Amino acid sequence: MSRKTHEHQLAQRKAQRQAERQAERAKQRRMLAITITSIAAVVAVIAGVFVVVAKNTGNDTPAASDTPSAPSGAENKPQSIPTAIAAPPKRPKPLAAEVDCSYTKSGQPASKKADAPANGKVKASGTKPVTLNTSVGDLHLTLDSALAPCTVKSFLSLVGQKYFDNTKCHRLTVGTGLQVLQCGDPSASGSGGPGYSFKDEVYPELKYGRGILAMANSGPNTNGSQFFIVYGDASGLTPAYTAFGTVDKAGLELIDKVANAGVIPEGGPTDGKPATPVEIKTATAAS
Template sequence: MSEPGVPGQRPDGGRPDGATPPPGPGGPQHYQQFFQYPQWQPPVPPRRTSPAAVVLIVGSVVVVILMALAFLAWGYPGFLREQDVKGVAGARPASSSPSPSPSPTTATTSAPVSLPAGARAPMPKRSKPLADPVTCAFTPEPTSPAPKKVALPPDGPASSSGTVPVSLATSAGDIGLTLDRALAPCTVVNFVSLVKQGFYDGTSCHRLSVTAGLQMLQCGDPVGDGTGGPGYSIRDEVFPELTYGRGVLAMAKTAQPDSGGSQFFLVFGDVEISPEYTVFGSIDDAGLRVLDDVARGGIDPSRPGIGDGSGPPTVPVTFTHVTTP
């Protein structure tokens, strides 16, 4: 008889459930080696996620949520919205606009484009002339590197008198500009620096607007979608008497002050915006005729826009060569 202390065996050698053990050598002992209870093992605690993994997971979720909210707020990032007076800003979206905006009606490529009858608007003038010279300073933006490498314009004194001619040779025709130092001397220094470094050569005008209250062609982005710049920013040179009529050349920027860089806009019609965008020159008559032809071509429906009546022009405008003496 087996010892009563053997696990899994009754004192009479039978099975724990009362059944008769199977015959064979050794009798109950043979049965015992197959029906012993498994040896007890201590419980294994569940594995815990490390703090680093938790931080990584939570961070990824937050990034995805922020990207989704940004997309819902701003839409396609290549353009800015007219509703926030960033219709001529063209560099980067900003959270708010410091002034009320025009509410132009949405234009389509099938609608006729209404242009002024060739009348040139008077150029704005400062009621109080600037000191001569003025001191210029340009701010690098390490987080916004230039797609085309350029050197910063020189800081320091700049004349606030005289003009500088610039010729824009484009795929749509030649456009002549006259830069006016009396209006914006540091902006003129910046533009001339970019021209002489060949920054604008090969770039295209990415945005045309023919809507009432915002009739202009926006250019100067090396990326070609409204998001590019030279890798630095320049100060605004604005004054209350600024207006933006036919023939005016002005700098683009975001809704934030002092955020201009390389993008500019050429006004061929009516532009009703607050005086927040630096005017630094004028467009010649031949250039206005070129702009009129581009405007009559309308917006290219096959390329993405932002639904505000502006977008890439149907008639491409690419700068083949930009020069200045």
């Protein structure tokens, strides 16, 4: 082996190790959002694009004048959006009348001050309306405790603490197999949370479709405050994300307009900030 070839191989190995370390650090910083099993996702991973992560901006906060504009063309916009609203999820086997909920302090500090709900028994029945008053209009949610009582309890607690008020929906995906709007991180970095976590409330038969409200996570049992609204195709999702309610038809049509305006790509051409900003001004639960 020539000296030149040996040096070249050493340089390649060094670059590979650096890339692996950077990827691991990035993984630890960010809130993983969606695992995609579609062919498009595989192609994106091969190309080096981390489709499953929310963002890769670290702690950088660009000034408004530095924020890039959405590119021209259709790559950053949905090719189509299904209009049929999915049937609300329903567990094949109902939960017990009451379940135990536990909320554990997480390793990361809260992005915005919040108290965890009290641990203990929660009723696994009933629905609760919540309205997200946003910069693009009102999104009416219906939370379902028969689906995910611990998740509903946490979400309502955060609503009551005004945790979601004046926060931005930081992620929009428009590609085939994954069309969601993701919100719930006051830092808008994709890695923020309430300072606590709780277990998944999923089941193998769980399906996602237009109108489903679900929790984002960074792996099993890492739910916090980030959630996503499925406005279109979700055929690439596995049943690993707690569904806890639905979004009304009028709200979905508002999100359609946001999606059709495109994304400012960050995790690939179909994944990034919505080009039309979506800010949650207030979140309120019906009394």
